[in-house]
Amino acid sequence: MIMKCYYPIYLIIIVSFLMACEKDDICAETNPTTPQLVITFKDANNTTENKAVESLGVYAIKNNELVLIESINGINTDSIAIPLRNDIEISDFKFYKNYSLIDGVMEGEENHIYLDYTTVEVFVSRACGFINNYIDLSVFNYDPNAFGTPTGTWISGYEIINPVVENENRAHVNIFH
Amino acid sequence: MLTSFIRLLLVFTISANVFSQENTITSDSIEYKQKYGLRVGMDIYKLVNSSLNNNYNGIELNADYRLNNKLYIAAEIGFSENNVIEEYLDFTSKGNYLKAGIDYNMYNNWLSMQNMIFSGIRIGYSKFDQNINGYTIYDTNNQTWGQSFINIPIKNTNLSSLWIELILGVKAELFNNLFLGFNLEVKKMINSEIKNNIQNLYVPGFNKTHEGSSFGVGFGYKISYLIPIRKK
Numbered sequence: 108m109i110m111k112c113y114y115p116i117y118l119i120i121i122v123s124f125l126m127a128c129e130k131d132d133i134c135a136e137t138n139p140t141t142p143q144l145v146i147t148f149k150d151a152n153n154t155t156e157n158k159a160v161e162s163l164g165v166y167a168i169k170n171n172e173l174v175l176i177e178s179i180n181g182i183n184t185d186s187i188a189i190p191l192r193n194d195i196e197i198s199d200f201k202f203y204k205n206y207s208l209i210d211g212v213m214e215g216e217e218n219h220i221y222l223d224y225t226t227v228e229v230f231v232s233r234a235c236g237f238i239n240n241y242i243d244l245s246v247f248n249y250d251p252n253a254f255g256t257p258t259g260t261w262i263s264g265y266e267i268i269n270p271v272v273e274n275e276n277r278a279h280v281n282i283f284h
Numbered sequence: 285m286l287t288s289f290i291r292l293l294l295v296f297t298i299s300a301n302v303f304s305q306e307n308t309i310t311s312d313s314i315e316y317k318q319k320y321g322l323r324v325g326m327d328i329y330k331l332v333n334s335s336l337n338n339n340y341n342g343i344e345l346n347a348d349y350r351l352n353n354k355l356y357i358a359a360e361i362g363f364s365e366n367n368v369i370e371e372y373l374d375f376t377s378k379g380n381y382l383k384a385g386i387d388y389n390m391y392n393n394w395l396s397m398q399n400m401i402f403s404g405i406r407i408g409y410s411k412f413d414q415n416i417n418g419y420t421i422y423d424t425n426n427q428t429w430g431q432s433f434i435n436i437p438i439k440n441t442n443l444s445s446l447w448i449e450l451i452l453g454v455k456a457e458l459f460n461n462l463f464l465g466f467n468l469e470v471k472k473m474i475n476s477e478i479k480n481n482i483q484n485l486y487v488p489g490f491n492k493t494h495e496g497s498s499f500g501v502g503f504g505y506k507i508s509y510l511i512p513i514r515k516k
Binding site: 132134136138141143167176190191192193194198228229230231232234235237238239 | 370371373419421422425426427428429430432434438482485495
């Protein structure tokens with residue numbers, strides 16, 4: 108009699124143990140992550156044509172320190188994806204054309220790019236927490252918060268084709284050169 | 285988890301000792317009466333956990349009233365405040381809950397004993413706040429800018445949840461009218477109101493919620509006292 112009554116209790120104990128260590132405690136790599144900004148380089152003379160940049164190197168400028176984006180270190184490419192800064196709503200980059208870094212000596216034509224946006228946090232899950240999306244994206248070649256004067260050498264213009272950064276499926280910004 | 289398992293074994297051992305007296309009995313002609321009354325008590329695990337665990341504060345009071353030989357109407361009322369710190373997320377869930385339903389005693393007592401191996405069903409309702417205290421933006425491309433921790437709270441107040449719950453448990457009379465019991469709970473969420481698209485991660489009374497599943501689990505470790513009203 109007693110054993111018979113305990114039987115469903117054992118069942119519930121097993122279920123409880125299984126649920127105590129289940130999958131949603133770990134943020135799996137298949138989860139969506141914060142999207143990067145996708146930039147396409149276009150020909151300044153023929154704005155519908157993609158035009159690759161020779162030896163492109165991109166640095167992020169964080170608190171006056173240059174941080175090279177590892178994957179964009181002197182490659183020939185007509186499109187890139189770069190991460191945006193999450194702690195403040197502006198990201199400061201230096202884009203180098205004909206970039207090279209030999210024995211600590213950096214060479215190339217530099218062009219400042221400032222991206223201004225509003226961050227929007229999006230809940231993903233218990234394990235992953237929140238990712239950021241970005242809205243109201245705008246591009247400057249000077250620091251919009253520092254009354255800077257426009258700088259620039261090799262980039263002739265910009266075009267925002269998608270001011271909302273929710274995914275990396277298509278380009279958000281065209282850069283003409 | 286291990287400690288709670290040991291506690292569970294402890295209760296089963298105690299209960300088994302009490303129940304095992306069964307086989308020493310032969311029937312006689314004296315008619316023993318069963319006590320009927322209101323049994324009130326509290327969850328001692330939640331009490332101990334509140335004093336030992338800085339991130340948890342909770343109390344649960346319970347009561348049941350015997351309707352007939354097998355059936356009891358039963359209810360629990362509780363409060364909990366639970367701070368959970370995950371890798372990317374720090375949140376606090378705080379609120380009250382009420383559970384009401386019936387317990388059915390599956391155990392045939394002999395003489396005037398009143399032990400229970402019971403199954404029960406409850407409807408549970410909780411009114412609570414869930415505040416996100418801070419979070420680290422999940423960004424797998426953060427090698428360039430570094431991780432950023434946001435400590436601007438997101439407050440979701442006046443949330444509510446409704447669930448149904450199945451219970452299996454034991455209650456053993458330790459001393460005259462004093463009962464010690466253990467029970468396991470399997471819960472199924474019926475309706476959980478969310479705000480700002482943020483999942484309700486922990487619901488007072490329901491406990492931890494699970495992604496992609498409306499089920500939850502819980503347990504109780506209860507001490508209660510029977511206030512006898514009548515015998516029959």
